[in-house]
Amino acid sequence: MGAFAGGRLPPDDVVVTALRAGDETMFAALLDTWSRGMLRVARSYVSTDPSAEEVVQDTWLAVIDGIDGFEGRSSIKTWVYRILVNTAKKRGMRESRTLPWSAFEADGVPFPDGVSFPDGGRWGEPGAAWPSPEGEALAAEVRALTAEALGRLPPRQRVVITMRDVEGYSSDEVCEILEISAANQRVLLHRARTAVRGWLADYYGSVKQAEQ
Amino acid sequence: MKRFIPETRAVNVVKRFTCDELVELLTAYLEDVLDRPSHDGVRAHLSCCEHCERYFEQFRATIRVLGDQPPEKLPAGVRDRLMSAFRERHGG
Numbered sequence: 001m002g003a004f005a006g007g008r009l010p011p012d013d014v015v016v017t018a019l020r021a022g023d024e025t026m027f028a029a030l031l032d033t034w035s036r037g038m039l040r041v042a043r044s045y046v047s048t049d050p051s052a053e054e055v056v057q058d059t060w061l062a063v064i065d066g067i068d069g070f071e072g073r074s075s076i077k078t079w080v081y082r083i084l085v086n087t088a089k090k091r092g093m094r095e096s097r098t099l100p101w102s103a104f105e106a107d108g109v110p111f112p113d114g115v116s117f118p119d120g121g122r123w124g125e126p127g128a129a130w131p132s133p134e135g136e137a138l139a140a141e142v143r144a145l146t147a148e149a150l151g152r153l154p155p156r157q158r159v160v161i162t163m164r165d166v167e168g169y170s171s172d173e174v175c176e177i178l179e180i181s182a183a184n185q186r187v188l189l190h191r192a193r194t195a196v197r198g199w200l201a202d203y204y205g206s207v208k209q210a211e212q
Numbered sequence: 213m214k215r216f217i218p219e220t221r222a223v224n225v226v227k228r229f230t231c232d233e234l235v236e237l238l239t240a241y242l243e244d245v246l247d248r249p250s251h252d253g254v255r256a257h258l259s260c261c262e263h264c265e266r267y268f269e270q271f272r273a274t275i276r277v278l279g280d281q282p283p284e285k286l287p288a289g290v291r292d293r294l295m296s297a298f299r300e301r302h303g304g
């Protein structure tokens with residue numbers, strides 16, 4: 001970790017050469033930089049924390065085994081994340097959670113609370129203003145609620161919003177890893193954000209009511 | 213000369229959106245992928261529609277909250293196992 005304390009990894013060719021040479025510092029740096037995002041992405045497909053940890057572990061084992069065959073046709077990060085996504089998808093399919101796949105594949109999320117346009121595309125009843133997240137208690141509750149909201153999204157939306165908004169990856173990276181078009185990525189991201197905003201609005205609405 | 217006026221106007225065209233159209237464009241607006249007339253149209257609508265402005269604020273607040281999730285960490289046991297696997301692979 002110490003060698004790359006700034007969080008910036010060296011260029012790919014340096015990384016790959018070091019991994020092939022058995023450079024433990026480099027491997028540790030990758031582990032510590034990418035695993036947190038990988039855990040979250042894995043969780044988009046599997047049902048439990050231990051499952052997600054196993055997916056990440058199996059991915060790194062595949063990376064250790066496969067690094068000699070890495071051809072550099074994508075960035076190393078994309079390569080690692082593609083292994084992760086494939087591993088997680090397979091595992092998720094096996095677990096097949098409790099709902100049928102069709103339910104997960106449906107990307108349609110009904111328009112959430114407070115958003116209705118009955119009047120020729122204009123707002124009917126606009127949502128209430130949100131309180132500013134002053135107290136730590138409220139902030140912590142909102143964070144927890146957001147994590148829960150992510151868990152309610154269909155996997156394709158969840159994985160995109162996780163990479164983009166939670167982990168801060170660029171749109172290009174996400175498209176490359178998931179092998180989807182920029183337009184498709186944007187639609188998934190927008191639906192996911194819209195749904196999460198709706199759940200937060202519900203929550204703020206209930207807080208307000210409780211205060212009155 | 214009059215017939216040139218419509219053309220001049222066309223250069224400065226700003227698209228007009230209804231509120232329900234507008235909320236569907238916010239991600240594209242934030243990603244800066246809208247064409248000029250649409251981008252300007254969204255901005256113009258937001259500056260004079262209180263409801264959409266509030267919705268947009270909440271949309272951005274949602275993105276901020278998403279970026280504020282507590283950090284995750286690989287359990288120490290898993291990390292140790294992976295470090296050993298790497299070491300073994302390289303005959304260490």
Ligand SMILES: [Zn+2]
Nearest residue numbers: 230231261264
């Ligand atoms: Zn409006």
